[in-house]
Amino acid sequence: MGEPERVSQKERQHLNKLYREGTISRKQLMDKMKNGLFDHERLALKEKFDKFVSRIR
Amino acid sequence: MVEDLIKLVEKLLVDGGWFSDFFKIIFAITLVLIAIIYLYRFSTGKSDLLGRSKEEGEQAKPSVKNLEEQIKQLQTEKLELEKKAESLNEETNRLNQMLNESTQLYEELDEKYADETYFMSQIMYTKEEVNLAMANRENFYLNRDDIYKNLFDYLVNTIKGFREKRPRVVIHVRHPEKPDRLIHYAHSSGHSHRVREYEPLIDESAAGRAWRTNQIYYIPDIEAEHCEYDRKVNNKKYYRSILCVPLKAGDDKSLRIGVLSVTGEPANAYESIEIDRIVLFASLIYPLVYLDVKQKEVSLHG
Secondary structure, three states, X not given: OOOOOOOOHHXXXXXXXXXXXXXXXXXXXXXXXXXXXXXXXXXHHHHHHHHXXXXXX | OHHHHXXXXXXXXXXXXXXXXXXXXXXXXXXXXXXXXXXXXXXXXXXXXXXXXXXXXXXXXXXXHHHHHHHHHHHHHHHHHHHHHHHHHHHHHHHHHXXXXXXXXXXXXXXXXXXXXXXXXXXXXXXXXXHHHHHOHHHHHHOHHHHHHHHHHHHHOOOOOHHHHOOEEEEEEEOOOOOOXXXXXXXXXXXXXXXXXXXXXXXXXXXXXXXXXXXXEEEOOOOOOOOOOOHHHHXXXXXXXXXXXXXXXXXXXXXXXXXXXXXXXXXXXXXXXXXXXXXXXXXXXXXXHHHHHHHHHHHHOO
């Protein structure tokens, strides 16, 4: 997995504007703003949980 | 060798020989004994006309009674198995329900976790914007309003239910000429131009109370009694909740620089996690506001 890239200042301003105007949802804003930053552990845990659930279903 | 044996048997069985007579007698006795045994067994009912044993037949054929008992036993076993199957089904359903509940709880937790990681990214970017503004003062003075609007977007976008709550942010600082009032410093998008005109009283306003006490002041519902709030200002009632956070460095009142206020359209708009986030945000932008206000004071007083 490659290192997530920081979102540029211009792109951030654009995303904030799009969200404020209602063009994108909060989830879309969150995903684009984070772009994987601070999210490694959460995603790894989610994958682990999904595997566990599929094993016992 | 074989031929010799055949010859010997032929000699012994020659009619009139002693062995022939002996053999006949033995054969006759055997036949008589068989006849006696047959008659005895037939007369006592132990065998039928063809000499077949009745006891063995009876033993081989299961009686109706036995069969009925076996059927009853099988039916009891069947009922027990059905009960067990039912109980296992109930257990499976219970476990499935528990699994569904656990999955739901996990998803709820994961959503909160995702929101926290998103907030982390927003903090990072807010700090970056503050750093850029502080490093490039010329650009900051030229585009101050836009820079603050952009900064407030980071705060507003971390609030859940942004469209329903319609949060608006404004910063007031100490009034340079009126000691009993604060004055507008910056505001987020969504405010009308009149926001610049409002100068909260240090006594009898929510922002004034936060300034005075140097503590957070949250009014979940401005219509409730006994809250310190300037009722004249909200005559159109476009918000019901207001949170005022002093912009400060520690508890020293001489270091406070202003008050950041966030309004929310419904009553009880903000949860404690959101209040914590707003307080953190206020702390992040403090250096930028502090430097700007202090510089203005210096220019004002020579």
